[in-house]
Amino acid sequence: MSTDHDHATAGHPVVDAVFTEVARIAPEVRESLLGRRTYEEGENPSGEQQLEADVYADELFEEALLALDGVGSYASEEREGLVEADDTSDDDYHCALDPLDGSSNVKPNNVMGTIVAVYDEPLPAGGDALVAAGFVLYGPLTTMVATCDGQVSEYTVVDGERRVSDTDLSLPDDPVVYGFGGRVPEWTDDFAGYVGLVEDELKLRYGGAMIGDVSQVLTYGGIFGYPMLRHHQQGKLRLLFEGLPVAAIIEAAGGRSSDGERSLLEKTPAELHERTPVFVGNEEYVERLELALE
Numbered sequence: 001m002s003t004d005h006d007h008a009t010a011g012h013p014v015v016d017a018v019f020t021e022v023a024r025i026a027p028e029v030r031e032s033l034l035g036r037r038t039y040e041e042g043e044n045p046s047g048e049q050q051l052e053a054d055v056y057a058d059e060l061f062e063e064a065l066l067a068l069d070g071v072g073s074y075a076s077e078e079r080e081g082l083v084e085a086d087d088t089s090d091d092d093y094h095c096a097l098d099p100l101d102g103s104s105n106v107k108p109n110n111v112m113g114t115i116v117a118v119y120d121e122p123l124p125a126g127g128d129a130l131v132a133a134g135f136v137l138y139g140p141l142t143t144m145v146a147t148c149d150g151q152v153s154e155y156t157v158v159d160g161e162r163r164v165s166d167t168d169l170s171l172p173d174d175p176v177v178y179g180f181g182g183r184v185p186e187w188t189d190d191f192a193g194y195v196g197l198v199e200d201e202l203k204l205r206y207g208g209a210m211i212g213d214v215s216q217v218l219t220y221g222g223i224f225g226y227p228m229l230r231h232h233q234q235g236k237l238r239l240l241f242e243g244l245p246v247a248a249i250i251e252a253a254g255g256r257s258s259d260g261e262r263s264l265l266e267k268t269p270a271e272l273h274e275r276t277p278v279f280v281g282n283e284e285y286v287e288r289l290e291l292a293l294e
């Protein structure tokens with residue numbers, strides 16, 4: 001029997017409205033890729049090239065989410081500062097998005113995502129203020145995963161609507177896959193040693209879009225990571241837009257997250273675009289990683 005709480009976001013009206021809007025826009029984002037595969041002149045605040053598709057998706061989400069009652073501000077990987085809603089109150093939620101995750105995959109037509117994080121404190125906020133998180137995966141199908149109140153649901157997105165396919169997603173007990181970002185000569189010796197052990201046990205899956213790789217881990221079990229690099233101690237991924245939401249999903253699905261020392265959910269960024277090493281996956285593999293990096 002269907003109830004109000006038969007999927008992760010259903011008991012929280014503002015959060016549910018955010019995810020309903022994200023699902024509504026997802027097909028539009030997908031269609032917008034046609035003709036928007038070229039690079040913009042500028043860079044995003046992290047110094048990365050922006051595709052026309054990055055900018056377009058960002059504008060679609062900004063407009064739709066700020067129009068919702070109860071959403072007080074919007075921040076994204078593609079813009080320097082926050083955008084505030086016209087009417088705000090202390091009870092508002094605050095949305096942080098990676099509008100297109102893995103956008104360098106647009107050109108070769110590979111998998112991409114949209115990541116959404118909903119915080120109950122003004123941004124930048126930390127894991128203690130994260131009330132819900134989710135992602136859209138633009139693969140052969142458009143699917144969505146969302147977590148709220150410790151429950152993780154999966155949906156297929158059809159004609160802009162979420163259809164529940166699983167209300168209790170959890171990591172499989174027998175891990176199968178791993179994927180780590182960054183060029184190998186840039187890895188630290190400790191991390192390279194750990195990878196040597198992992199590759200004896202698991203199969204490599206790395207697609208260049210975190211959401212695609214995280215979905216592999218959610219489905220088959222294992223570990224995904226983007227480590228600290230010799231010349232970039234904080235790695236590549238951003239805590240507010242990428243690390244925290246993915247950590248919330250994987251931890252709610254029974255796994256663990258880490259920056260190499262502690263759960264990502266214990267962290268609070270000092271500024272919107274702060275980066276962090278990111279590791280998410282089955283407990284056993286994240287624990288062994290932390291021991292290897294000690």
Ligand SMILES: O=P(O)(O)OC[C@H]1O[C@](O)(COP(=O)(O)O)[C@@H](O)[C@@H]1O
Nearest residue numbers: 100101102103104181182208209210
């Ligand atoms: O090209 P690399 O260094 O392997 O980096 C890939 C990583 O960078 C990202 O593409 C960064 O995300 P954006 O495309 O949103 O900037 C991740 O999705 C992915 O895991």
Ligand SMILES: [Mg+2]
Nearest residue numbers: 098101102242
């Ligand atoms: Mg990203």
Ligand SMILES: [Mg+2]
Nearest residue numbers: 098100101102
């Ligand atoms: Mg992005």
